[in-house]
Amino acid sequence: MREAENDPHDGKRKCEALWPIFKIAHQKSRYIFDLYHRRKEISKELYEFCLDQGYADRNLIAKWKKPGYERLCCLRCMQPRDHNFQTTCVCRVPNHLREEKVIECMHCGCGGCASGD
Numbered sequence: 001m002r003e004a005e006n007d008p009h010d011g012k013r014k015c016e017a018l019w020p021i022f023k024i025a026h027q028k029s030r031y032i033f034d035l036y037h038r039r040k041e042i043s044k045e046l047y048e049f050c051l052d053q054g055y056a057d058r059n060l061i062a063k064w065k066k067p068g069y070e071r072l073c074c075l076r077c078m079q080p081r082d083h084n085f086q087t088t089c090v091c092r093v094p095n096h097l098r099e100e101k102v103i104e105c106m107h108c109g110c111g112g113c114a115s116g117d
Helices: 004-005 016-038 044-052 057-064
Strands: none
Touching: 004 016, 016 044, 016 057
16 A cells, blocks of 8 residues: 555546555455455454454445445445536446446546446
């Protein structure tokens, strides 16, 4: 995480400089989610401790438990107030419904996190 924060962002757009940080935060949250909910390798106490200490994003994990949000990349991609026309992010559109096949989320750099992909 420290390397991602100190990485020079010359020539990158302002939003692109934050993409590695979003990616690392997503990976940490997904790892803790998988350890507890899928593999059952950590106890509830350790899971709650990780969430309380900020090692994982509690709100993102709560969304992953709901149907249709299993592959959600970040919470900003589903908030309508952060996007044009008050809709969700383009990365939430399934691959077969996209006009452009290669897309990149403006907020986190995601290439597609729709559950139907």
